[in-house]
Amino acid sequence: MKPFRYQAPGSVDAAVEAVDPMGIAGQGGAFLAGGTTLIDLMKLHVVTPPSVTDVKNLGLDTIEESGGEVRIGARVTMAEAAEHPIFVERAPALSDALWKAASPQLRNVATLGGNVLQRTRCPYFRDNVSPCNKRDPGSGCAAIGGINRLLAVLGTSENCIATYAGDFANALILFDATVETQRAGEGPRQIPFDDLHVLPEDHPERETMLGDDELITGYRFDLPDWARRSVYVKARDRESYAFALASAAVALDLDGDTIREARVGLGGVATVPWRAREAEDFLQGKTVSEDTALEAGRIAFEGAKGYEHNAFKIPLGRQVVAKAILDAAGMDISGASDSGAGGTSATSEGAN
């Protein structure tokens, strides 16, 4: 690791004043939360910020609900959120996505601010040697034509096919959440969650629309009643502690067997947290069946582009979407509101 200055200001204002940029243009400020992405990349010398600004004294660590609106502080840990009754009972896709992410040790320290902003696991980005447009703009992309099994099939460009590897964001995106941020000398800013991450296109080094000093303070969203009928299905090589090969977050508003409204988010397959809006439109008004679910999956992957080792993610992702739709439809949510432990999906199995 390169030497760096450590600071832990006591207020949001002081933090955004003090923070140094990450070191790669367009990468936001070097805020230190749980450190499970940041310190890792600093040890690999992939990022080398001159200072890190610890957010530990900023509060921002509560989950609150008022008038049907939920607010999550950016410093809430993955573990706290995974276990929180609001999510467990009323938006199981959110708690599932967290339970199925990383390991207990990581979840205990990693925060939702950091989680959403975690960096890709693309091995060529991490090796600090290979050509990589994300790490070293303009140097090329070693992953296209290299070992790309875990990389993306949606939202790629000829400059970068890095996967957005996180889970939670793919579920949060279902709820039209708002990201609350703050910059130096400016008041709070509200960003639609959908807009937070940006496609690689010609500038894969730029991953979000956050400024170099911009701090995420939290997320806010309305929690509809039908969010109870939501699941997160994650296909992975092993049963626990592995990134997704393909994942799907699905929430359904059902009227009997008919889908009033559907929300579909995808993970492990795209360069950014992904909302499959065409699939959602298709599902609206349809009767739940395996064929319909598979067709929605097919639509979700229309336009996907496979590379040498990852083309399987297209048929896999399609079937993962189908399973998530069927699992959500099969949930028994009748007694969920008064059963403290309810809310996990009926057929999705697996450890966290």
Next chain:
Amino acid sequence: MADETMTFDQTPTQDVETQNKVASAERAAENANVGAAISRVDGPLKVTGQARYAADFSVPNPLYAHLVISTVGKGRITGIDDGAARRVKGLREIYSHANKLDNGSAPFFAAGGQAQQSWEPFAEPDVRFYGETVGLVVAETILGAREAAAELVFEYESQDPAAVFSASGVERQEMPDKSTTKGDFDSAFEAAPVKIDSDYETAPNVHNAMELFATTAHWVGDKLTVYVPSQWVKGFQVGLAEELGIDEANIEVVCPFVGGGFGGKGSLFTWVSLIAAASRDLGRPVKLYVTREQGFTTASFRAETRQSVRLGAAQDGVFQALEHTGEELTSRADNYFVNGQDATIRMYQADAIRTKLTTVHADRQTPGFMRAPAETPYFFGLESAVDEIARELDMDPVELRIKNDTMVDPVDGVPYTSRSLKECFRQGAEAFGWSDYTPEIGSKNEGEWLIGWGVATSTYPTQMSPCTVRIHLDVSGEARLQVASHDVGTGAYTVLTQAVADELGIPVEKVRVELGDSRLPPGTIAGGSISTASNVSAIMIACERIRQRLGLERGGDNDLAAAFENFGQGGIEEYAEWNPPGAKKNAPKTLYNGKVTIVGGPEESYTAFAFGAIFSEVRINRFTHEIRVPRMTGAFAAGRIMNAKTAKSQYLGGMVWGIGHALLEAAEVDPRTGAYMNDNISEYLVPVNADVPNMDAIIVPEVDDKVNPAGVKGIGEIGIVGVAASIANAVHHATGTRLRRIPIRPEDLIQA
């Protein structure tokens, strides 16, 4: 011998009570020939953090080293820009070929020496593979060393490496002297009414032991102490003496605990002499920690193989012809190979047998031992092929294996010292519930789960090596065993304690065992599953002499105090050498020269193997294509078992690793550079707890009074052998897809 075959009886012959008994290894202690299931004597030290691993030893005022590894797969270093690195605070020195340290090389271990590779690090500016050690940075702090290493810029003139089988620049070397031929394979295969001809592939694997590689060198005058994780302290001492050009009497290699070896710590790492030489140069102790990523390339690994199996059988299932050929990747310079066909051809009777081995030299590091080096990859080929022909024959795969069982080595025509394969299948089948097997593809499917069952034969050759021990017993009844053997996490401290206690008739609490120090009498390399058999055989000799001199009776109710009173001394010490039959007369002496002699497996007048049967259930989700192994049973017969508990954990550990071998483990080589692109344990996956829900290992009782005085066959490696095939066979049963390349992954089961 065909008349030795019998039909497998699928009806349970034992009542529930007996079944329960065999299903639990702990309870198997009640069976004959199984030692007490005591807990590890070193367990409390380990769980309280008092067990000192190599990196835990502190030395006065150390410097810290960090390796610099090459970032090209082949080429030459043309320059080193160390300007920025030299400005890092606390930097002491940067070493490379440009200012080569004062050290030489020891011979390659597979050529009778000790070193991990045949060439000397830093001897020339050439880079032979991606991730080769090309520089060493030494600084006052570990962070300073790493920072300076990151600031160093090596300039290369690089060429395209040929790093994988398919690369055009690899060199093939046929190994006719490693081939075996019996009968006329071509005609027998031609004539066989039922046959299969299939190709198989296994991936490169990396040990990734929990304990990272590390080395500390501490000189006091001309005496050097080295703390390094090692499965062979004596070999390290001798090899290091040669590399450093000093008298081996001046070197002590210390490593009382090893946090997983798996073969990866069996040969002398290239960096050990670099650290020792740097320490000598700088006049201070030097400590090195090798990072997880660097461990992927700077030590050895299990190379990829390509195999082909041709197997012909009569309509009734009797095998008539077996050919197993293999290609193994190795480095350019070293001809390392494992030749597992030499074991696969001894599993079943067949009149015509042929093997062929080819090594393929590529721009990669030199491979080395890794748990059951030969059998793990090659049994994937053989046991998949047996399953394939069982399908062709429409025969139960268990029955087919039993039908082709033989009590005579089909290659050499000599008897096995003992062979309980049938009994392993019988007990394993019972515990697993194989009588409910239905052969139709997909017949076990439930809901969204495709479910399949598979079996495979497991084996490991029983090998032994010469071993010397020293045992001291005193009037208070305290005994001390000293031997430069190793406990690599296997339970050696415990079973050797039990052996001494047993032979001297004293409680285990009274026995102290010292291992892992090159100053002790030379013992065994921790490899080839030889440790228990060889050490216990030597212990038996020393203890017998002690008993004789004291007038004690083995197993008798001895009055130790009276015996010492008669003896006239307060303590007694015996040094003993054991030399296994078949080894050269002077073999124990050559232990002192860092030479390993290993005998066993196929020998002139006998063949010695342990056997086992593996039963697996797989579940594959119809949507996610995730492949899971909810259930596995292994049944193993390996002669005398010293401790049912440690034995069971060896078996289970092997089986768990087998799941990884079958479904997860692969070092992903980028053919363009030769780099391993998943050089961390987040992307190089091994099973986690959730992947191994329900496993059992059965200890099948077996008495072998021919194999060695201890009657012990060795159990460290057999657990993994055959597991991959049993899983692949189960995947076929579930899906109808025959997968001949491991690891098997979801994409292999997706029809695009």
